[in-house]
Amino acid sequence: MSTPAVAMTIAGSDSGGGAGIQADLRTFAALGVFGTSAVTALTAQNTTEVRAVHPVPAEMVVAQIDAVLDDLDVRAVKTGMLAGTEIVDAVAALAAAGRLPNLVVDPVMVASSGARLLDPAAERRYLEGLFPHARVVTPNLWEAQVLLDREITTRAGQREAATALLASGPEVVVVKGGHPVGGERGDLGEAVDVVATAGGTIELRRPRIPTVNNHGSGCSFASAIAAHLALGHDVMEAIEHAKDFVHRAVAGGARWALGAGHGPLDHLGWEREEQA
Template structure:
Protein backbone atom coordinates (compact mmCIF):
# COMPACT_ATOMS: atom_id res chain seq x y z
CA UNK A 1 0.00 0.00 0.00
CA UNK A 2 1.31 3.44 -0.98
CA UNK A 3 0.95 6.13 1.67
CA UNK A 4 1.98 9.77 1.77
CA UNK A 5 5.05 8.76 3.79
CA UNK A 6 6.28 6.30 1.15
CA UNK A 7 5.99 8.77 -1.69
CA UNK A 8 9.25 10.56 -2.39
CA UNK A 9 9.42 13.94 -4.09
CA UNK A 10 12.25 14.03 -6.64
CA UNK A 11 14.31 17.09 -5.69
CA UNK A 12 17.04 18.41 -7.98
CA UNK A 13 19.51 21.14 -7.06
CA UNK A 14 21.22 23.48 -9.51
CA UNK A 15 24.40 25.32 -8.48
CA UNK A 16 24.99 27.89 -11.18
CA UNK A 17 24.83 31.50 -12.34
CA UNK A 18 21.70 33.53 -12.94
CA UNK A 19 20.76 34.61 -16.47
CA UNK A 20 18.69 37.80 -16.27
CA UNK A 21 17.34 37.10 -19.77
CA UNK A 22 15.88 33.80 -18.59
CA UNK A 23 17.28 31.56 -21.31
CA UNK A 24 20.22 29.87 -19.61
CA UNK A 25 21.77 29.32 -16.18
CA UNK A 26 19.61 28.98 -13.07
CA UNK A 27 16.49 30.06 -14.92
CA UNK A 28 16.86 27.42 -17.64
CA UNK A 29 17.70 24.78 -15.03
CA UNK A 30 14.59 25.43 -12.95
CA UNK A 31 12.37 25.50 -16.05
CA UNK A 32 13.81 22.18 -17.16
CA UNK A 33 13.40 20.57 -13.73
CA UNK A 34 9.75 21.65 -13.70
CA UNK A 35 9.11 20.53 -17.28
CA UNK A 36 10.44 17.05 -16.52
CA UNK A 37 8.75 16.50 -13.19
CA UNK A 38 11.38 17.34 -10.57
CA UNK A 39 11.17 19.89 -7.78
CA UNK A 40 13.93 22.42 -8.37
CA UNK A 41 15.99 24.30 -5.82
CA UNK A 42 19.03 26.51 -6.44
CA UNK A 43 22.30 27.94 -5.21
CA UNK A 44 23.29 31.04 -7.14
CA UNK A 45 27.02 31.46 -7.74
CA UNK A 46 26.98 34.59 -9.89
CA UNK A 47 24.62 37.19 -11.28
CA UNK A 48 24.85 38.11 -14.94
CA UNK A 49 23.48 41.07 -16.81
CA UNK A 50 22.57 39.05 -19.88
CA UNK A 51 20.11 38.90 -22.74
CA UNK A 52 19.79 37.22 -26.13
CA UNK A 53 22.52 39.50 -27.52
CA UNK A 54 25.22 38.62 -25.01
CA UNK A 55 26.59 39.10 -21.50
CA UNK A 56 26.90 42.71 -20.40
CA UNK A 57 28.21 42.09 -16.89
CA UNK A 58 29.03 39.47 -14.25
CA UNK A 59 28.75 39.94 -10.47
CA UNK A 60 30.29 37.07 -8.52
CA UNK A 61 28.65 35.92 -5.30
CA UNK A 62 30.95 35.74 -2.27
CA UNK A 63 32.07 32.13 -1.62
CA UNK A 64 31.00 32.41 2.04
CA UNK A 65 27.43 33.17 0.96
CA UNK A 66 27.52 30.34 -1.58
CA UNK A 67 28.48 28.03 1.28
CA UNK A 68 25.58 29.39 3.32
CA UNK A 69 23.15 28.68 0.48
CA UNK A 70 24.51 25.15 0.09
CA UNK A 71 24.18 24.47 3.80
CA UNK A 72 20.63 25.83 3.85
CA UNK A 73 19.50 23.57 1.02
CA UNK A 74 21.46 20.39 1.68
CA UNK A 75 20.88 20.32 5.44
CA UNK A 76 17.11 20.43 4.98
CA UNK A 77 16.00 19.14 1.57
CA UNK A 78 16.38 15.52 0.50
CA UNK A 79 18.19 16.36 -2.74
CA UNK A 80 18.34 13.37 -5.10
CA UNK A 81 20.67 14.83 -7.73
CA UNK A 82 22.83 17.94 -8.17
CA UNK A 83 23.82 19.82 -11.30
CA UNK A 84 26.73 22.26 -11.29
CA UNK A 85 27.00 24.95 -13.95
CA UNK A 86 28.76 28.31 -13.95
CA UNK A 87 31.48 28.60 -11.29
CA UNK A 88 33.67 31.50 -12.35
CA UNK A 89 36.30 31.66 -9.58
CA UNK A 90 38.71 29.11 -8.04
CA UNK A 91 37.44 29.91 -4.53
CA UNK A 92 33.86 29.20 -5.59
CA UNK A 93 34.82 25.87 -7.16
CA UNK A 94 36.68 24.88 -3.99
CA UNK A 95 33.72 25.86 -1.81
CA UNK A 96 31.25 23.86 -3.89
CA UNK A 97 33.54 20.82 -4.03
CA UNK A 98 34.06 20.88 -0.27
CA UNK A 99 30.33 21.05 0.47
CA UNK A 100 29.60 18.32 -2.09
CA UNK A 101 32.07 16.14 -0.20
CA UNK A 102 30.68 17.17 3.19
CA UNK A 103 27.11 16.23 2.31
CA UNK A 104 28.22 13.10 0.44
CA UNK A 105 26.38 13.97 -2.76
CA UNK A 106 26.22 10.76 -4.81
CA UNK A 107 24.68 11.96 -8.09
CA UNK A 108 26.59 14.96 -9.44
CA UNK A 109 26.34 16.27 -13.00
CA UNK A 110 29.03 18.84 -13.87
CA UNK A 111 28.43 21.06 -16.88
CA UNK A 112 31.80 22.86 -17.25
CA UNK A 113 30.34 26.18 -18.35
CA UNK A 114 33.14 28.37 -19.72
CA UNK A 115 31.68 30.36 -22.60
CA UNK A 116 28.15 31.62 -23.23
CA UNK A 117 26.37 30.80 -26.51
CA UNK A 118 27.14 34.40 -27.52
CA UNK A 119 30.88 33.74 -27.14
CA UNK A 120 31.32 35.69 -23.90
CA UNK A 121 33.75 34.15 -21.39
CA UNK A 122 32.09 33.00 -18.15
CA UNK A 123 35.01 31.25 -16.42
CA UNK A 124 38.20 32.94 -15.26
CA UNK A 125 41.34 31.39 -16.72
CA UNK A 126 42.82 30.50 -13.34
CA UNK A 127 39.64 28.60 -12.43
CA UNK A 128 40.02 26.00 -15.17
CA UNK A 129 42.75 24.04 -13.40
CA UNK A 130 40.83 24.15 -10.12
CA UNK A 131 37.76 22.78 -11.89
CA UNK A 132 39.82 19.89 -13.28
CA UNK A 133 41.52 19.10 -10.00
CA UNK A 134 38.86 19.45 -7.31
CA UNK A 135 35.39 19.15 -8.86
CA UNK A 136 35.45 17.01 -11.99
CA UNK A 137 36.88 13.99 -10.11
CA UNK A 138 33.75 14.06 -7.90
CA UNK A 139 31.36 14.04 -10.88
CA UNK A 140 29.06 11.19 -11.83
CA UNK A 141 28.92 12.78 -15.30
CA UNK A 142 30.51 15.72 -17.10
CA UNK A 143 28.79 17.27 -20.13
CA UNK A 144 31.28 19.44 -22.06
CA UNK A 145 30.54 20.85 -25.47
CA UNK A 146 33.35 20.88 -28.03
CA UNK A 147 34.92 24.25 -27.11
CA UNK A 148 34.79 23.32 -23.41
CA UNK A 149 36.34 19.90 -24.05
CA UNK A 150 39.10 21.57 -26.03
CA UNK A 151 39.88 23.93 -23.14
CA UNK A 152 39.81 21.12 -20.57
CA UNK A 153 42.30 19.09 -22.64
CA UNK A 154 44.40 21.95 -24.00
CA UNK A 155 43.57 20.96 -27.58
CA UNK A 156 42.02 22.50 -30.67
CA UNK A 157 38.26 22.23 -31.03
CA UNK A 158 37.37 19.03 -32.91
CA UNK A 159 35.95 19.40 -36.39
CA UNK A 160 34.62 15.89 -36.96
CA UNK A 161 33.00 13.07 -35.06
CA UNK A 162 36.24 11.10 -35.33
CA UNK A 163 38.12 13.91 -33.58
CA UNK A 164 35.37 13.91 -30.95
CA UNK A 165 35.94 10.21 -30.39
CA UNK A 166 39.64 10.85 -29.85
CA UNK A 167 38.72 13.11 -26.91
CA UNK A 168 36.66 10.62 -24.94
CA UNK A 169 39.46 8.71 -23.27
CA UNK A 170 41.42 11.86 -22.22
CA UNK A 171 38.21 13.35 -20.80
CA UNK A 172 37.54 10.21 -18.76
CA UNK A 173 41.07 10.44 -17.37
CA UNK A 174 40.10 13.74 -15.71
CA UNK A 175 38.32 11.58 -13.14
CA UNK A 176 34.55 11.71 -13.76
CA UNK A 177 32.69 8.40 -13.79
CA UNK A 178 31.10 9.15 -17.18
CA UNK A 179 31.37 11.65 -20.04
CA UNK A 180 28.80 13.08 -22.43
CA UNK A 181 30.61 14.95 -25.21
CA UNK A 182 28.15 17.15 -27.08
CA UNK A 183 28.63 17.68 -30.82
CA UNK A 184 26.35 20.67 -31.31
CA UNK A 185 29.23 22.93 -32.34
CA UNK A 186 29.94 20.93 -35.48
CA UNK A 187 28.77 22.93 -38.49
CA UNK A 188 28.22 22.67 -42.23
CA UNK A 189 29.85 19.64 -43.82
CA UNK A 190 31.05 18.53 -40.37
CA UNK A 191 27.49 17.42 -39.57
CA UNK A 192 26.88 13.79 -40.44
CA UNK A 193 23.76 13.22 -42.56
CA UNK A 194 21.78 15.98 -40.85
CA UNK A 195 22.23 14.44 -37.41
CA UNK A 196 23.18 16.03 -34.10
CA UNK A 197 25.73 13.54 -32.76
CA UNK A 198 26.86 13.21 -29.14
CA UNK A 199 29.04 10.54 -27.57
CA UNK A 200 28.34 9.08 -24.14
CA UNK A 201 30.84 6.88 -22.31
CA UNK A 202 29.58 5.34 -19.08
CA UNK A 203 33.03 4.29 -17.92
CA UNK A 204 32.59 0.85 -19.47
CA UNK A 205 31.39 1.32 -23.01
CA UNK A 206 30.83 4.00 -25.63
CA UNK A 207 27.40 5.00 -26.94
CA UNK A 208 26.63 7.14 -29.98
CA UNK A 209 23.53 9.30 -29.57
CA UNK A 210 21.81 10.87 -32.58
CA UNK A 211 18.91 13.25 -33.08
CA UNK A 212 17.71 15.23 -36.10
CA UNK A 213 19.67 18.42 -36.76
CA UNK A 214 17.50 21.55 -36.47
CA UNK A 215 18.49 24.76 -38.25
CA UNK A 216 17.67 27.58 -35.84
CA UNK A 217 19.35 30.62 -34.37
CA UNK A 218 17.56 30.09 -31.06
CA UNK A 219 19.97 27.89 -29.16
CA UNK A 220 20.63 29.99 -26.05
CA UNK A 221 20.86 27.74 -23.00
CA UNK A 222 21.11 24.40 -24.76
CA UNK A 223 23.96 23.11 -22.59
CA UNK A 224 22.34 24.19 -19.33
CA UNK A 225 19.06 22.65 -20.41
CA UNK A 226 20.55 19.29 -21.37
CA UNK A 227 22.54 18.86 -18.16
CA UNK A 228 19.48 19.89 -16.13
CA UNK A 229 17.28 17.43 -17.97
CA UNK A 230 19.69 14.63 -17.13
CA UNK A 231 19.77 15.75 -13.49
CA UNK A 232 15.97 15.89 -13.28
CA UNK A 233 15.67 12.34 -14.59
CA UNK A 234 18.38 11.00 -12.28
CA UNK A 235 16.51 12.60 -9.36
CA UNK A 236 13.47 10.52 -10.34
CA UNK A 237 15.41 7.27 -10.18
CA UNK A 238 16.38 6.72 -13.80
CA UNK A 239 19.80 5.22 -14.46
CA UNK A 240 22.51 7.47 -15.86
CA UNK A 241 22.20 5.89 -19.30
CA UNK A 242 18.41 6.32 -19.31
CA UNK A 243 18.75 9.92 -18.10
CA UNK A 244 21.29 10.79 -20.79
CA UNK A 245 19.08 9.33 -23.52
CA UNK A 246 15.99 11.06 -22.11
CA UNK A 247 17.85 14.35 -21.79
CA UNK A 248 19.04 14.09 -25.39
CA UNK A 249 15.47 13.55 -26.59
CA UNK A 250 14.17 16.46 -24.51
CA UNK A 251 16.76 19.00 -25.71
CA UNK A 252 16.32 17.91 -29.34
CA UNK A 253 12.58 18.60 -29.10
CA UNK A 254 13.12 21.88 -27.22
CA UNK A 255 15.46 23.06 -29.99
CA UNK A 256 13.07 21.90 -32.71
CA UNK A 257 10.30 24.02 -31.12
CA UNK A 258 12.54 27.03 -30.32
CA UNK A 259 11.28 29.07 -33.26
CA UNK A 260 7.75 28.90 -31.83
CA UNK A 261 8.97 31.50 -29.32
CA UNK A 262 9.75 35.14 -30.08
CA UNK A 263 12.20 36.20 -27.36
CA UNK A 264 14.64 39.07 -27.78
CA UNK A 265 16.58 40.32 -30.77
CA UNK A 266 19.56 37.95 -30.71
CA UNK A 267 19.95 34.23 -30.01
CA UNK A 268 16.71 33.23 -28.38
CA UNK A 269 16.24 30.36 -25.92
CA UNK A 270 15.07 26.83 -26.56
CA UNK A 271 11.43 26.03 -25.75
CA UNK A 272 11.52 24.42 -22.30
CA UNK A 273 7.75 24.05 -22.11
CA UNK A 274 7.05 22.87 -25.66
CA UNK A 275 4.91 20.04 -24.21
CA UNK A 276 2.73 22.39 -22.20
CA UNK A 277 2.23 25.61 -24.18
Protein backbone atom coordinates in the same frame (compact mmCIF):
# COMPACT_ATOMS: atom_id res chain seq x y z
CA MET B 1 0.23 13.29 -5.73
CA SER B 2 3.20 11.80 -3.89
CA THR B 3 6.02 14.00 -2.62
CA PRO B 4 8.22 14.97 -5.60
CA ALA B 5 11.91 14.17 -5.87
CA VAL B 6 14.22 17.12 -5.21
CA ALA B 7 17.15 18.33 -7.31
CA MET B 8 19.47 21.31 -6.90
CA THR B 9 21.14 23.61 -9.39
CA ILE B 10 24.27 25.53 -8.45
CA ALA B 11 24.63 28.08 -11.24
CA GLY B 12 24.38 31.69 -12.36
CA SER B 13 21.22 33.68 -12.91
CA ASP B 14 20.33 34.70 -16.48
CA SER B 15 18.34 37.94 -16.44
CA GLY B 16 17.10 37.15 -19.95
CA GLY B 17 15.57 33.91 -18.66
CA GLY B 18 16.96 31.56 -21.29
CA ALA B 19 19.80 29.79 -19.53
CA GLY B 20 21.36 29.29 -16.09
CA ILE B 21 19.22 28.94 -12.98
CA GLN B 22 16.08 29.93 -14.87
CA ALA B 23 16.47 27.19 -17.50
CA ASP B 24 17.44 24.63 -14.87
CA LEU B 25 14.38 25.25 -12.71
CA ARG B 26 12.05 25.12 -15.72
CA THR B 27 13.65 21.84 -16.76
CA PHE B 28 13.23 20.35 -13.30
CA ALA B 29 9.58 21.43 -13.24
CA ALA B 30 8.91 20.09 -16.72
CA LEU B 31 10.23 16.69 -15.65
CA GLY B 32 8.27 16.53 -12.41
CA VAL B 33 11.14 17.31 -10.05
CA PHE B 34 11.09 19.97 -7.32
CA GLY B 35 13.92 22.42 -7.99
CA THR B 36 16.14 24.14 -5.44
CA SER B 37 19.03 26.47 -6.18
CA ALA B 38 22.21 28.19 -5.11
CA VAL B 39 22.99 31.28 -7.17
CA THR B 40 26.69 31.72 -7.99
CA ALA B 41 26.52 34.92 -10.04
CA LEU B 42 24.14 37.61 -11.20
CA THR B 43 24.33 38.45 -14.89
CA ALA B 44 22.94 41.32 -16.91
CA GLN B 45 22.13 39.69 -20.23
CA ASN B 46 19.55 39.24 -22.93
CA THR B 47 19.33 37.15 -26.11
CA THR B 48 22.11 39.11 -27.82
CA GLU B 49 24.78 39.80 -25.19
CA VAL B 50 26.11 39.49 -21.66
CA ARG B 51 26.60 43.01 -20.36
CA ALA B 52 27.84 42.35 -16.83
CA VAL B 53 28.62 39.52 -14.41
CA HIS B 54 28.63 39.90 -10.62
CA PRO B 55 29.90 36.79 -8.77
CA VAL B 56 28.37 35.88 -5.42
CA PRO B 57 30.92 35.44 -2.60
CA ALA B 58 31.89 31.79 -2.20
CA GLU B 59 30.78 31.71 1.44
CA MET B 60 27.29 32.82 0.40
CA VAL B 61 27.15 30.11 -2.27
CA VAL B 62 28.04 27.53 0.39
CA ALA B 63 25.47 29.02 2.77
CA GLN B 64 22.73 28.56 0.16
CA ILE B 65 23.77 24.97 -0.49
CA ASP B 66 23.99 24.15 3.22
CA ALA B 67 20.57 25.64 3.91
CA VAL B 68 18.95 23.45 1.26
CA LEU B 69 20.84 20.26 2.11
CA ASP B 70 20.12 20.64 5.84
CA ASP B 71 16.37 20.61 5.21
CA LEU B 72 15.52 18.89 1.93
CA ASP B 73 16.26 15.41 0.60
CA VAL B 74 18.23 16.44 -2.50
CA ARG B 75 18.63 13.45 -4.81
CA ALA B 76 20.77 15.05 -7.54
CA VAL B 77 22.83 18.20 -8.06
CA LYS B 78 23.76 20.03 -11.24
CA THR B 79 26.46 22.69 -11.45
CA GLY B 80 26.59 25.34 -14.15
CA MET B 81 28.46 28.64 -14.15
CA LEU B 82 30.67 28.73 -11.05
CA ALA B 83 32.16 32.14 -11.85
CA GLY B 84 35.64 31.79 -10.34
CA THR B 85 38.28 29.76 -8.55
CA GLU B 86 36.93 30.29 -5.04
CA ILE B 87 33.46 29.04 -5.93
CA VAL B 88 34.83 26.08 -7.89
CA ASP B 89 36.98 25.14 -4.89
CA ALA B 90 34.08 25.54 -2.43
CA VAL B 91 31.75 23.36 -4.50
CA ALA B 92 34.52 20.81 -5.07
CA ALA B 93 35.07 20.56 -1.30
CA LEU B 94 31.37 19.82 -0.79
CA ALA B 95 31.50 17.20 -3.54
CA ALA B 96 34.60 15.59 -2.03
CA ALA B 97 32.77 15.38 1.32
CA GLY B 98 29.99 13.40 -0.38
CA ARG B 99 27.38 16.12 0.08
CA LEU B 100 26.39 16.53 -3.58
CA PRO B 101 24.64 13.32 -4.68
CA ASN B 102 24.38 12.28 -8.33
CA LEU B 103 26.53 15.25 -9.33
CA VAL B 104 26.23 16.47 -12.92
CA VAL B 105 28.91 19.00 -13.83
CA ASP B 106 28.31 21.30 -16.78
CA PRO B 107 31.67 23.10 -16.96
CA VAL B 108 30.47 26.50 -18.14
CA MET B 109 33.75 28.17 -19.08
CA VAL B 110 33.37 29.32 -22.69
CA ALA B 111 30.77 31.80 -24.00
CA SER B 112 28.85 31.13 -27.20
CA SER B 113 31.18 33.63 -28.88
CA GLY B 114 34.12 31.39 -28.00
CA ALA B 115 35.41 33.78 -25.31
CA ARG B 116 36.77 32.12 -22.16
CA LEU B 117 34.84 32.97 -18.99
CA LEU B 118 37.27 31.62 -16.37
CA ASP B 119 40.97 32.00 -15.70
CA PRO B 120 43.21 28.96 -16.31
CA ALA B 121 43.49 28.22 -12.57
CA ALA B 122 39.70 27.84 -12.26
CA GLU B 123 39.64 25.67 -15.38
CA ARG B 124 42.20 23.30 -13.86
CA ARG B 125 40.17 23.11 -10.63
CA TYR B 126 37.31 21.58 -12.61
CA LEU B 127 39.56 18.75 -13.78
CA GLU B 128 41.26 18.20 -10.44
CA GLY B 129 38.53 19.10 -7.95
CA LEU B 130 35.07 18.55 -9.40
CA PHE B 131 35.33 15.95 -12.15
CA PRO B 132 36.60 13.15 -9.85
CA HIS B 133 33.37 13.41 -7.82
CA ALA B 134 30.91 13.70 -10.72
CA ARG B 135 28.64 11.03 -12.13
CA VAL B 136 28.32 12.94 -15.40
CA VAL B 137 30.34 15.74 -16.98
CA THR B 138 28.87 17.57 -19.98
CA PRO B 139 31.35 19.90 -21.75
CA ASN B 140 30.58 21.27 -25.18
CA LEU B 141 33.22 21.11 -27.89
CA TRP B 142 34.78 24.46 -26.97
CA GLU B 143 34.95 23.54 -23.29
CA ALA B 144 36.51 20.18 -24.10
CA GLN B 145 39.14 21.99 -26.16
CA VAL B 146 39.95 24.30 -23.24
CA LEU B 147 40.10 21.46 -20.72
CA LEU B 148 42.40 19.35 -22.90
CA ASP B 149 44.30 22.19 -24.57
CA ARG B 150 43.72 20.74 -28.03
CA GLU B 151 41.61 21.44 -31.09
CA ILE B 152 38.64 19.21 -31.83
CA THR B 153 37.76 19.31 -35.51
CA THR B 154 36.53 15.79 -36.27
CA ARG B 155 34.16 13.20 -34.84
CA ALA B 156 37.19 11.04 -34.02
CA GLY B 157 38.62 13.98 -32.10
CA GLN B 158 35.35 14.35 -30.21
CA ARG B 159 35.50 10.66 -29.22
CA GLU B 160 39.13 10.96 -28.16
CA ALA B 161 38.32 14.05 -26.08
CA ALA B 162 35.47 12.29 -24.27
CA THR B 163 37.73 9.34 -23.45
CA ALA B 164 40.56 11.62 -22.28
CA LEU B 165 38.23 13.55 -19.96
CA LEU B 166 36.91 10.29 -18.53
CA ALA B 167 40.42 9.69 -17.17
CA SER B 168 39.92 12.66 -14.80
CA GLY B 169 37.49 10.59 -12.73
CA PRO B 170 33.80 11.01 -13.62
CA GLU B 171 31.61 7.98 -14.29
CA VAL B 172 30.47 9.30 -17.66
CA VAL B 173 31.55 12.14 -19.97
CA VAL B 174 29.29 13.59 -22.65
CA VAL B 175 31.04 15.87 -25.15
CA LYS B 176 28.12 17.76 -26.62
CA GLY B 177 28.01 18.32 -30.36
CA GLY B 178 25.73 21.30 -30.69
CA HIS B 179 28.27 22.82 -33.08
CA PRO B 180 29.10 20.72 -36.17
CA VAL B 181 32.45 19.01 -36.60
CA GLY B 182 33.71 17.04 -39.56
CA GLY B 183 34.48 13.34 -39.58
CA GLU B 184 33.82 10.14 -41.35
CA ARG B 185 30.03 10.68 -41.44
CA GLY B 186 29.82 14.43 -40.87
CA ASP B 187 26.94 15.90 -38.95
CA LEU B 188 25.62 18.94 -40.82
CA GLY B 189 22.16 17.41 -40.52
CA GLU B 190 22.56 15.96 -37.02
CA ALA B 191 23.41 17.06 -33.49
CA VAL B 192 25.81 14.39 -32.24
CA ASP B 193 26.87 13.96 -28.61
CA VAL B 194 29.67 11.51 -27.78
CA VAL B 195 29.24 9.58 -24.52
CA ALA B 196 32.30 7.97 -22.94
CA THR B 197 32.06 5.33 -20.23
CA ALA B 198 34.43 2.68 -18.93
CA GLY B 199 32.96 0.39 -21.60
CA GLY B 200 33.81 2.68 -24.54
CA THR B 201 32.06 5.43 -26.48
CA ILE B 202 28.66 5.73 -28.11
CA GLU B 203 27.07 8.49 -30.14
CA LEU B 204 23.68 10.06 -29.48
CA ARG B 205 22.26 11.45 -32.73
CA ARG B 206 19.19 13.57 -33.32
CA PRO B 207 18.22 15.64 -36.39
CA ARG B 208 19.67 19.15 -36.23
CA ILE B 209 16.88 21.73 -35.93
CA PRO B 210 17.34 24.86 -38.06
CA THR B 211 16.85 27.65 -35.50
CA VAL B 212 18.78 30.33 -33.63
CA ASN B 213 16.67 29.64 -30.55
CA ASN B 214 19.15 27.43 -28.72
CA HIS B 215 20.15 29.60 -25.75
CA GLY B 216 20.27 27.42 -22.65
CA SER B 217 20.34 24.09 -24.45
CA GLY B 218 23.51 22.98 -22.65
CA CYS B 219 22.18 24.04 -19.24
CA SER B 220 18.92 22.25 -19.95
CA PHE B 221 20.65 19.05 -21.02
CA ALA B 222 22.69 18.85 -17.82
CA SER B 223 19.75 19.73 -15.59
CA ALA B 224 17.56 17.17 -17.38
CA ILE B 225 20.17 14.50 -16.64
CA ALA B 226 20.15 15.55 -12.97
CA ALA B 227 16.35 15.48 -12.90
CA HIS B 228 16.23 11.93 -14.24
CA LEU B 229 18.91 10.81 -11.79
CA ALA B 230 16.82 12.34 -8.99
CA LEU B 231 13.89 10.28 -10.25
CA GLY B 232 15.95 7.10 -9.89
CA HIS B 233 16.92 6.39 -13.50
CA ASP B 234 20.30 4.86 -14.22
CA VAL B 235 22.88 7.15 -15.73
CA MET B 236 22.56 6.06 -19.38
CA GLU B 237 18.76 6.25 -19.21
CA ALA B 238 19.07 9.73 -17.75
CA ILE B 239 21.35 10.87 -20.58
CA GLU B 240 19.12 9.41 -23.30
CA HIS B 241 15.99 10.98 -21.77
CA ALA B 242 17.79 14.32 -21.42
CA LYS B 243 18.82 14.26 -25.08
CA ASP B 244 15.19 13.67 -26.08
CA PHE B 245 13.94 16.40 -23.75
CA VAL B 246 16.28 19.03 -25.19
CA HIS B 247 15.47 17.99 -28.75
CA ARG B 248 11.75 18.47 -28.06
CA ALA B 249 12.34 21.78 -26.30
CA VAL B 250 14.46 23.18 -29.15
CA ALA B 251 11.88 22.03 -31.69
CA GLY B 252 9.08 23.62 -29.68
CA GLY B 253 10.71 27.04 -29.53
CA ALA B 254 12.28 26.97 -32.98
CA ARG B 255 9.91 29.56 -34.47
CA TRP B 256 9.56 31.81 -31.44
CA ALA B 257 10.54 35.46 -31.78
CA LEU B 258 11.68 36.29 -28.25
CA GLY B 259 14.46 38.85 -28.55
CA ALA B 260 16.76 39.71 -31.43
CA GLY B 261 19.40 37.05 -30.78
CA HIS B 262 19.51 33.43 -29.63
CA GLY B 263 16.13 32.80 -28.06
CA PRO B 264 15.14 30.27 -25.39
CA LEU B 265 13.81 26.72 -25.54
CA ASP B 266 10.23 25.57 -25.04
CA HIS B 267 10.92 23.71 -21.82
CA LEU B 268 7.28 23.40 -20.80
CA GLY B 269 5.90 22.07 -24.08
CA TRP B 270 3.72 25.09 -24.82
CA GLU B 271 3.92 24.51 -28.59
CA ARG B 272 2.75 20.91 -28.19
CA GLU B 273 -0.18 22.09 -26.10
CA GLU B 274 -1.10 24.64 -28.81
CA GLN B 275 -1.07 21.94 -31.47
CA ALA B 276 -3.09 19.43 -29.40
